[in-house]
Amino acid sequence: MSAQRQSRVTDPRSFGRVAVLMGGTSSEREVSLDSGRNCLEALQRRGVDAQAVDGIPALVQALVAKRFDRVFNILHGHHGGGEDGILQGLLDALQVPYTGSDVLGSALSMDKIRTKQVWLSLGMPTPRYVSLAKKSSDVEAAARSLGLPVIVKPACEGSSVGVSRVFSEADLPSAVALAERYEGDLLMEQMIVGEEYTVGILGAEALPTIRIVPAGEYYDYHAKYVAEDTQYICPGLSGAAENEMRALALKAFQAAGCGGWGRVDVMRDRGGANFLLEVNTAPGMTSHSLVPKAARAVGIEFDDLVWRVLETSLDRGGGA
Structure with a gap:
């Protein structure tokens, strides 16, 4: 493979x-700190002049003081996380190269x-859905239109934060x-009933x-970051099915305007059909994480891998 x-x-x-940018103030702060420490140590082992920076305000101060030439972004989430475009706009304005999507x-x-x-x-392909404003009175009607079971989650969070699986209307509230x-x-x-997959993107x-394959019924926050008994089978498929899912994931990643590196989550139903779930533009780099x-x-x-992720910042100018 050319990777x-x-x-x-x-x-x-x-x-x-x-600057290895980690931590921040999003709901995914602790995961980001873990990812960031791992990436920082990897870069330092390879001789890169890298230092940790916790959060966007600290980064702004450091960039104004001309302390860094580029940013390895391993913040997760939004509202102080680095995956929502705000950080990227800031770095573009300051003409500072950074890793990942624009x-x-x-x-x-x-x-x-x-x-x-x-x-x-x-x-x-992506699962059918309904968008609901907060305090909406249409929750039951939305569930009936989709047909139970359904997934209810915040539209702008990651790491399975705030996600529920609903099998009866009594569980909706x-x-x-x-x-x-x-x-x-x-x-x-x-809710797609079947197997859960993820596809890493590099370049x-x-x-x-x-x-x-979680030991429990679902791949929730605990299974992602705490449990030691979740199974990860790689490659998860073979032959044409493997090639089809990888091609779909790359197409979905690019269709969302993403670049550099990331991860696409996919469900495969019992009939072998693939359904796109979401894109992660700064995936976890913990001991449990999937891109590694x-x-x-x-x-x-x-x-x-961390070196190659840092290389994606070269596409934005600066360096070799």
Whole structure:
């Protein structure tokens, strides 16, 4: 696979001084801190002049003081996370190169509803859904129109934050109350019964699929970041089915205006049909995270993966 290509640069000095941006103030702060520490250590092991920066205000101060030449963004989420386009717009204005997607890709993919609208406009498969404003009186009607079971979640959160699975109308009020703790509209989505997959994207290529098999019934926050018994099968498929899902994920990633690196989550129903769920433009890089697992399957170890992610910042000028 061509993802095994040689790195574009070999001299760590080519990157200059790198801010590894982590933490922040979103609901995914703790995951981001874990990801950030891992990425920082990987870059330092490779000789990169990298330092940790916690949150956007601290980064602004450091950039004004000319302390850094580029940013490795490993913030997760929005509202102080770095995945909603605000950070990207700031760095574009300051002409500071950064990793990952630009303003458009970051802002669009953070909003699950509008991402689905783009995919549907292009004839790409995604579960049927209803967008609900907070305090909506149409919750029961929306559930009936989709048909139970459904998923209820905030439209602009990640890491399974605020997500509920609803099997009866009696469970709707508690699911809605949980999702309404977070800002923005709610997304009610048809529940696809089948297997859960994720596809990492590195540059213009899709990495091998990963089939996620949680020990419990669902792949929730605990299964993602705490449990040690979740199984990750990579590649998750074979032959034509594997190639089809990888091609779909890459197409979905690019359709959402994303670039650099990321991850696309997909459900595959019992009939073998694929359904796009969402895009992550700054995926986790923890010990439980999935992009490193997929990269390792094609011979890219963690330190090399982090280096290649940093190389995506070269596409925005600066450096080698």
